[in-house]
Each structure stands twice: as C-alpha cells, then as structure tokens.
Amino acid sequence: MPPPVTAAAVARAPRSVALRATLAGVAVSVLLVLAIVFGSRLLKDFDSALLPYAVATVFLAFGVAYRYTVWISSPGARRLFKQGWRSLFSVANFRKAPTALPKMIATYLGFQKFLGARSHARWAAHQLIFWGCILAAAITFPLTWGWFTFTSGSGSGPGYEMRIWGFKILGFDALSVVGWLMFHGLDIAAVLVIPGASYFLWRRMKDRGAITGQRFGYDLVPLIALIVISVTGLLLTFSSIFLHGGGYEFLAILHMVSVVFTLIYIPFGKFFHIVQRPAAVGMQLFKYTTRQDEQVFPCKRCGEPIDTAPYVENLRGTMRDLKLDFDAWAQYCPRCKRVLRGTAYLSHVKKGFK
Amino acid sequence: MSSPIPLDPSIAPPGTRNFRDAGGIPADQWHADQNGETLVPTHCCFCGVQCGMYLRVDRAGKVFGVEPRNHDINRMRLCPKGINAYQQINHPDRLTAPLMRRSRDEPFREASWEEALDFTVAEIRRIQGAYGNDAFGLLGGASLFSEKTYLVGKFGRVALKTRHVDYNGRLCMVSAAGANKLAFGIDRAGNPFSDILLTDCLLIAGSNVGECFPVMTQYLWGARDRGASLIVIDPRETAIARTADIHVALRPGTDAAFFNAVLHVVIEENLVDKEFVAEHTTGWDEVRAAVADCTPETAADICGIPASQVVQVARAFAGAKRAMAWHARGIEHHSQGVENCLTVINLCTATGHLGKPGAGYGTITGQGNGQGGREHGQKSDLLPGGRSISNPEHRRQICEIWGIEESELPPAGTSMMEMVWQMQRQEIRGLIGICNNPFVSLPNYATVKNGYDTLEFHAQFDFFLSETAANAHVVFPVTTWAEDEGVMANAEARVVKHNKAQEPPPGVRTDTWVMCQLAGRLGVGDKFDYPGSREVFEELRIASAGTVNDYYGITYERLEETGGIAWPCPSTDHPGTPRLFEGGKTSHPDGKIHMQVVEWHPPMDPYDEEHPMSLTTGRTVAHFLSGNQTRRLGALVEQTPRPWVEVHPSHGFRNGDPVRVVTRRGSEVFPALVTEAIRPDTVFIPYHWPVPTAANALTIDALDPRSKIPEYKVCACRIEAAERIDEVPAPPTAPGQVAYPATQVSRTDPLPPTSPQGRGTAERS
C-alpha cells in the first residue's frame, strides 16, 4: 500500500488566513447559537435531550466556516469563487439566461448527472445516499435546534400539528399516510442510505482500482459512519415498536455518538465535498456566461479552442498568484505544449539514439 | 454561432478529452473486481517474435485481459497488437455456427456441423469424381500451430489425395527459405535474438523492425547501447532508420545491385575473410567474378543513392569484429527475392560473419508460425521434417509413417498464386482455405477475386468472417489461439508452447477436429484419429526425427519447463540448437556454404511515362497481415483507422489530400500522408485493408521464379490528385450481425494518421 497521502497544495495556512478563518468560524457559530436560541423561542421549544446534537452542530458550523475560509483563500479557489459570484450577480447574464442557474443546480447538485458518466452503479448508490442524507438533515437539524415542534392537542395524538418557530405549518393525523411518513422520515432516510453506503463499502472491498490508494480514515470511515447511523436509527424504531423499548438506551447513545462524530468529522474528511461541491456550479456559471459572449480562446499555435478567454485569463492570474511564472504557456493547448517540448528536445538535446 | 450554448459549457482542447478509445470492453461497463483471476502463460498470436504473455482468466473461465510475462524472448515487453490480442477471444464478431449456402447468389445461413461437414464432403467427392483428385485444392496458413500445419499437409495428401496443397507462407517466407536451402541446406535463422546483443555492427535489410517486430527493437537498441553500429536498408525512413548510423534509402527493387556492390567494395578493399571463404565455401570464384563489375557508382545509379554509402556500408560491416545481418520481406517480396537474400548471405559469408556469437545471419519471420508453418508439409513441395516431396527416399519415409502406399502420395503441387491462376482456368474447381485471407493478402485483387469466383465450391476455416470467407460456400467457425494448445516456432526457430486459456464458445471447434471429421467422412478416419494437438505433436516428432528440422527431442513437458527449444533437437536430453553454422559448418552434405551468383535485374513491372514511380507496400504497427483480426479491435482501429498513401512533399500534396494511385492493375484513392521520410520517387501504402482501400488491388502478381513469392514490394505507378478518398468498408460479419460498433467508431475518419505508426493520441476525433 502506498504511504498516506498528504495534500500538498494546501500548505500551512498563513497566520492571516488562520485568523480570518477563526473569526469566520466564531462568527458563524455565534450566529448559529443565536438562531437556535431565537428559533426555539428562547429555548422554550428546545429539547434538552437533543443537546449533544445541537452542540455538535455548533462545532460543525465552526469547522465548516473555518475550513471554507481557508479553502477559498487559496488562489485557485478564490479566483473562481469570485468569478462565480460575479456571474451570479450579473444582471445582464440573468436576463440572457434566467433559467441557467436553477437548471445547473438541479443537474449538478440534485441529480448529479456527471456521476452517471463515471459509472451508473455509483451514480445510483450516490443518489440514494444523497437523498437520504438530505431528508435526514432536513428533519433532524431543525428538530435539534428546536425549530420544529410536533404537538398534539390531546397529548398523545392521533391529531398532531407541526410548528416551525412556533408557527403552525400543518396539522395531520398520525395514523394517516402523511402522518406515517412524517414520523418515519428518518427511517426512510436510513433505508435509502444503507444500500447506497453498503454498495460503496462493498466496492471498496472488491474493486482493485478503489482498493489501491484508499485510506481508512478518508474513504472507509465516512461509509461506516453512515451505515452505523442508519442502522442504529432503524434499530431505535425497531426497539420502540417490537421490543417495547428494549435496548433503547444503549442504541440511543450509540446513535448519538455516531452522529456527533460524523458531524464533527464533516469539515475534515471526505464529507467536506458536501460543502465544496456547490462551488462547482459557480465555476460552471462562469464558463457559461463567458461562452455566451463567445469569448473562446484559441491555442496560439494550432488554433483549437482551449477554453473561454476570461477563464484562461483567470487561470493565468491564478498561476501568477502562485508564482508559477510560465503562465504564458496557458495560451497553448496541451498537445502543442508537448509537441513544442518534443521539437525542442529533438533540436537541442538529441535528435537520434545517442 | 447562434446555436444555443449547452447547459454544460465546458470545452477542452483536443487530446485532453477523448475517452472513447476503449478496447473491446466498453469502459463504463468494466469493473475492476477481478479478484480470483488466473494467469495462463502463453505467447502472442501475432508476429514471428512470439512474445510471452499471460492471459488473465476470470473465475467463470473467460479471458478478460493480458499481463506482461517475463519470458526471455521479450522480457515483459509487448507491442500494441499483443496487448490487444486477447480481445479477439470473446469478441462479439466471433463466428459461432457453421455458415452455408449452395451458391454465392444466396445469403449465408447458419447450419449444423453435420450438415456443413456432409455438404463439404459431398462437394469434394463430386468435384474429385468428375475432374480428378487434383481439381480440389487446399490452402493453409502460417498462423496455425505447427500441429495444425502438419495436419493440413497430411489432410491434403492423405484425405484429399491432391497435389494442390500450399499455404500463405508463400507470401511471406519462401524467398528466405529458398535462399537458406540453397546456401546452407537448412532453412532457419542462423543466430538467436540474444546474439544481436553481442554484435558490433548490425545490418537490417528491408525490415521495418520498429513497426513489424516492435519487441525485437529492444535487441537492436541493446546492441547499440553496447556500442554497435546500425545499418538500415529501406526506401523509407522508418523508426529504426531514423536514428541509424547509416540509412540506405535505396529505390525499391534494387537490393541485389546494392549488396553486390557492397561485396565488390569488400573485395576491392581486401576485407574478405579469406581463410573462412577458403575453408567453408563453394562457388566463391564465380561470385567474385560476378560482382567484379558491380562498382559503387553503378549501384548508386541503379539504387538512387550516393556511391559513398556503398563504401560506408562495406567498411562498417566487413570491418566490424562481429557483424550480423537480418532481413525481412523488404528484400524478399521481389521477383528476385531468393537472389536478394543470397546477396546478403554472400556478404556475410565473404566477411566470415557467420555462426559466431554476435556474428551471423537471420531472417525475421512475419507470421507467428512463419518458421514452424513452413517445416512440416503444408508447402506444395515439402513433406514433414522439411523433406522434399520429389525425393523418393523422403516419400518412402513419410508413406511409412502415414501408412499409405508411395503411389498414393501425390507429387509436388503449385504455389498459392499459381493455384489462383489454375482456379481461373478451372484446373482447380474446389478449395478449402484454412487460416488465410487471400482477398486482402494476395496481389492483384481482380485476378484473385476472379479465380475464387470461378470455384464451384469453396470452404474456409476462420474465427472471424474474413473477406475471403464471406465469398465462400461454407465457413467453419474454429478456435482462436487461446482456445487450444500447440507449438509455434519463432523467428529464431525456437519452438514455444501456446497454452489453452479458455474453452471455445459453444458451436466452435478446433481446426484439428474439423479436419479429422472431414477425413473421417472421406474414408480415412483411421489416419486422422487425433483427440487433440498433443497426439498430433507426438506424430510430428516422429515424422521429423532424423531430418534437418528435427523435433524429436522436443516434448510439451520440456517446452513448459524451458520456455522454448530451438530445433534441431534430436533427443530428449539435447538442449536444442540456438546457433547454427558454428565452425562454418552447414547442413549440406559437404558441410559447406554454397555461395550463389546473383545478377540484378529490374522489377517485373516496367516503368514508363504513365507509370514513372514505384509503389511499395508493407505493414503498420497497429495491424497484422490481412487485418481480419486487428481491424476488429477497437484500440487498434483507433490508432490506425485506415490506409493512406505516403508521398514526399515534392509532389505538392498537402496532408489529407485525396491522392489517386494508379497502376496497371487498377487505381484507388487514399489520403496523402506527406512526409520527408520517403523517397520522392516512391509511394507507400499499407496493405491490411480490403477493397476499395486495398494496396493489393494495385500490386503485381509477378512471382519469383524459384520461391514463387509475389513482387509486393515494387510495382510501377503514378499518383494524381483526386476528388474524394475511398472509404474503408466494415469487416464482414455473420448474417444478422454488424461489426461490433464500439470498435468501428473511427474507421470512417477520412484523415491519414499523423505518422505511419498511427494517429497521435491528440489527433483522435
């Protein structure tokens, strides 16, 4: 097995970046705490049993904000980040293609069409995990923050009403289909996630390409965490329905530990792509906007299109930021770079065998 | 530019985004979850180098990949053909049921084995009954295992009882074979590849080693790493010629004039190894007298090269401590192919460079079993063990082994091209072809097509439907090399064993089984009772015992233990004979080298005002012979989708221009590959494709009078601008099928490759 892999490009963040990132992290955490306090009507709706989860989300918020700040401080990301927002806030661009952004979000972030091009099976498994996690997050985060409440006038149903920030959103019968879905949302999420994550885990045991170079902490822990969360969650339901609560205490703690661990892990491991990936839409939007203006940049030697002109300019800026002073080279397509290097070798190093 | 921008706005420069170049298995359907695979050691099915390789077999017993093998022939190395070879085995284009039709006007239909075999035997009986046994012909191939080539010869003589047996090595090795027999009395390369590493001067005549025998290049480079100089004789600046110390870019068809002049200089400059010549040769005085007039200036005139190069080559070769010459089809595919080879032999002999480590002479066989395929009796004039069919003693020996009366053994037949002419004249009315594709590989396609169309009955054995098989009445689906076991002899005459890696697909039989079934129906089943290759090999060992080509000491077990044994190997404790002519001793009864006088004559197709240029043909690295195999492998089609015509820039064409090449046989339009790496008076077309893009629709069916090899390497032509290029047709397939589309995507690309070796990875659309 190869030795562990380190991210080379992310050199130690300079102090100013670390400071900025810490500030961002603190700010976001404070904001989240405030949102919890006010969202739960000054903790009136806050469920103290869920406190560990809420604390974990605050840590999560800090970690994500910190890491995100460090991330977009690097030249490559910062420049594309800016270009993405610039394209987003361009009125002219919006007028030209008002539906572009929602469509991109749907295809890239929602249905993840690009994953299908990699492998259909992996696409399907990822979709299961993705929608399962979205569903679970949409239910649990507001619940732990005390934003959602389910109350029954009679105290024990079957008529329930759901409130957000104290405002009634809908009332339903716990015995109806809607009611069943509302109460078993997390079970459904688990049922989606388990096969998806299991497929990936199975693949990581079997596929030679995946096995080589995979790292336990980076590649396997997230999958195991997802499966543990989902299985323990399902077992909680199983316990309350069939075992009259047998083993509930233990399962609840195991479930909580795995969830808390996973939340805190998000900024540091593989799950950070959840936060990063939306930036891809910004990049696409940038390229889309500039292509609409027909600003295609041709290779200076062969004339084949390289990319849009603002993109090439943006890349050259990134290279200059990084002191990669061969940025003029970016005006040539990869083939011409190789051919020119080959020609230089033939004429200046050796033409033949010796 | 008003077309709407797609939602995915990405563009990427050429060469960075092409992922279509998958092989036989579509990339997105591939799962690398092959734990529990088996590696079956075997060799490549293609050229005469016979590189070792492992076939990767999955748990279901199917071959799914290849892994390099550290066999001492190739030391892990493989060429693109070898790497992709495994994809033939479970290829969708495979024939899996016999195809049959009563007349060529009907479409093929699938038939049962019983029906196809019975029909074939009925036709054999009908034709032979009405027109005599010799009215039915048999053509074999040199990509078959030696066991099967032995069986082809025996089947022709014992079951069909016809004199008309020949094989496609007639288009390949016969000139070298003829010259070797004349000079040495033995027909094989004198030295093993490993001797190349020891030489000080290596001369390669008429061989594009880099493309046709890519893995052999490591020996050339290895010799140069140790200080050897490299001389290449080739009208084109090939990959090995590009960096050679001396590249003699002579006019096609002038090799004998060149080598005679080299010998002339060797004599003039007193570089002859007089002791060696006096002791070990006959005919030296005649040869010496014959080259007395062959001055470098005369040669320079004939060959279109500077006279100084002749002197340079003579000094380098004769002056080297150890020098070695290897040649291939470039000097053999001529109406004086045998003589061209003899001039090289004369040079090696006169300079004493023979039979020593690092000094000697070799001929590079083109087909996988080009060496073994010519040894055991599928050649029209030979019997097993390299015996002559005209020698009464040899006839008697073989009749005894085969258990037939000497009177039953037919006399010598005719060569492959002559058989086609006989088909035209209806002297041959029925034919079985095994492992060959003359519609692409024989010269002068119009004649070949006419000959085959005149046949009343024609059956072909193949695992893909070749262009020739598509014109037949019966096609028998047979195994690939990986579905049966057997031996082949490579260019060094080293016998290597191919192992069976998987069961053939349902409906497919071995060539051995089909020949035995036909023989049984022809009433000689008792002489064709072979359960498999092993039993045939046992008979072959006995049949070759005591002959020049002695295989008696070679057994399957020894081959598996050793990785190959060079014949002659007379006993099971004999180590084999990698190097011949040690101490200057040949296989002639007098033990001497019989030097032969050669006088150069111009090629058979005369130049005139209408046809002032030379057309020469050859191979490209991604394809093999008639292309029936390689034109179906996606990666190879991707590398080189189509033929081209290579022209010098002085003719004013630009790359990709449609250029019509006209010869006296016909004309075809190819895209121009404009390059300085070819003589201005010569054009080159690779020959792996069928009409209307077939080089062999243009070549001349003139033969060497001795070896009967066609003159592929030179004919007179002219080139002219044309409107549009001729398109490459899809490879033929069984009825109801199309050639596996994933492999054919780039076939219709109209552009020539970037370089003769193929399209650069960034030049693929």
Place this chain on the structure above:
Amino acid sequence: MMGRTIFIDPGRCIGCQACVSACRECDSHRGKSMIHLDYPDEGHSVASLPTVCMHCEDPVAPCAEVCPADAILVTADGVVQQADTTRCIGCANCVNACPFGVPKIDLQAKLQMKCNLCYDRTAYGLAPMCATVCPTGALFYGTVEELRAERPGVQVADSFTFGDVVVSTGVAMVVPADKVQWPVPGGLPIVEVNGKAVNQVNSGTAGGGRQADGKDVTR
C-alpha cells in the same frame, strides 16, 4: 527525482503506442488511456514522444496548486495523484496549467484523469504498465542505477526550463553526457509557430527556421 521512477528517452521511442494500449489495461482506469504519444516532427520524420505525468517536485505539482478544489494530492514519495473523484469539479485548471500538457478531462464526468505512475500496480510490486511493455525502453521504470546497469554510462536530467522558470520533476529524461548539466528545454519560449518565428521575450530573432537558438531556450 524520485528513487524509483520513469525515465523517458524519446530517442529510443519507435512510436508504436504499446504504452497507449497498455495504459488502458490498468485496472483502475480500464479502457481509458492516460498516456500521450505525439509525433512532434510530423511531416519530417517518424520521431515520437511519449508523455507520462512528470510528477513535478519544484514547484511541487503546479496542477495541484492551481486546483480550486484541493482535488490533486501528492504522496509522501512525490507521486502526484489523479484528481480525487469526490472533490474534482472538472474546471480544467490543471489541464491548462500543466507545463507538460499531461492531465486529461472527462467533460461528461466532470473529472480530471491523469497518469499516477500506476499506483494500482506499484502497490502490488508491479512496474507501471507503460514502462513494463515498452518494446524499446523509451519508457524505463526503476532506479537510475538499474537504468545504468542496462545502458552503461547513460545520463539523465530532471529539470526543464520554461522561459526563466526551471521546473524539476520526479520523472527524468535521458540526455547525452555533454548536456547532463543542462535543464531540458520545455518548449517555452516559443520560437516558431507553424514554421514562422514569433516574437516572445528571450526568443531573439530565430529567423523562422525549424532550428532555434539553443542558448535562449536552455539558459
């Protein structure tokens, strides 16, 4: 230069593309070839140039540096990996920043792919597929000592000039003995485009021929 690495010698290359087909056989990217094979002397000679990832060491992996998604990782022993599938957004920054023209991009899959020195094989003690099968040793995998054992006295160079910038790499080129102290010219500055001289910094007046003034390129 890494201890065990690939040595490239275009002078030995016969352009057969065995490496291109062999790369496709690697289990981790089966069917997709990462290696580039170019014929840089098109129209003049059959010279050819195989290009694998050079695994830049200084500056370390420009492709990774320009990556906005931190998707390209470098192992402790200097192997620049292909993009991490979960992170790569398919922006093509690496494709166009790489001074050697190495990375490829699957636009549909939004995924960069490139030579990773066959970590799926080296992990099992096998040499990279391309260098294993290369019929000529134009691609050689091993240590420089192993290379010298096969080719006595051979010299290698592991730095390239691009204008004023020198890039040193993990993969090395074979060079003649008298040029071993040179960095290998990387092709920048451009002295000619399609046979016509272009005016670039440092290019001087190359005069439009195919031969450029060597000093500008190599110093």
